[in-house]
Amino acid sequence: MSEHNVLNGIVGYQEVWQSKAALEKTGSNFQEIKQDVQKTVERIHPKRLSLKVDRIIEETASTKTFRLVSSTGAVLPPFQAGQYINVFVDINGVATARPYAIASSPAHRHYYDLTIKRAEGGFVSHFALDQLKEEQALTSSGPMGTFHHNPLFHGEDLVFLAGGSGSVPARSMLLDILERNLPYRFHLIYVNSFEHDVIYAKELRALASTQANFTLTEVVTRPTSNSQGHKGRLTTEFLSNLVPSITDKMFYICGPTPFNESCITLLTQLGVKRRRIRVEANGAPKRPDLQQNWPEGVSLNEEVTVTVKGKGSYKTRVGEPLLNSLETHGFSTENACRSGECSLCRVKLVSGTVFNPSEAHLRKSDRKFGWIYSCVAFPTSDIEVLL
């Protein structure tokens, strides 16, 4: 594919190109239209979206899709298939947020579909599944995230390893490829514990049987005698038989953290270069104490005190990510990915110690000046932070 065709495939590229051509025609330059440029940037990358639930679709016993539309009926900002929005909610006085991948195709700008699965011990997912109603208003961030196909570097042979609700961004990528007739091959290897957990089962199977460039491999780790697809876990042998020329493919991985880690290990063992593997982070680790460098003798249930300089203090557990406990106690900080990637939630650690898991992508300067990413930081002693 030529470079021009590749760029044409990027959502929003045509709009930018046309407005540039119009400017050149009238002899304008960007200084003269600074305000307009600012407005355009805000329209394409809005900080907040005012949405409402238009429809709720029951996917499985533990999963629903929420079709969100603009509360004003406007077209929603463009996004890349694979990106997410951060949904802000107030649940019994606790203001918090969660990032959810967009399940729909970027071609449909009047709605975003969010597919939400009930998380074990979850807070926002329980609220969404049990209490969200049609017509209910919601606020979110604009689309964000870097987990998407990059036509300049990722090639045309794509393999997506999804675990559980990790199929959500995969669906958006797949629909994007099919609706725009892109010349990519897309192989979805979809792993679930039980067959009744398979989200979009009918749709995916129908597309796999009609679309030549889409392959679906279902894997069930706890099969019944009627289960379809492969039974058991992913292994290097299974993957190397399933995916020919495996080192030439581009891999996307999205699922629970242990699933993501085991997929990276398997692909690396098969010789796939790390740069050909993209992984969508999935929140703070549930068991940070199993990671390397966890301080010896510290248990997740130990009680610690968090002091917010000049604002107050509260008690929490070592195993509670700092951002969650801050929000529960009425403190807030910007956040988006809640997975240690975007750095929006960073706060300054004034005293005490926290455990920064491997999910925390702290920069050198963050470490040097004592910044921590509160969404994935675990207080391992009494701490004081500056918000």
Ligand code: FES
């Ligand atoms: S919210 Fe993105 S790093 Fe914490």
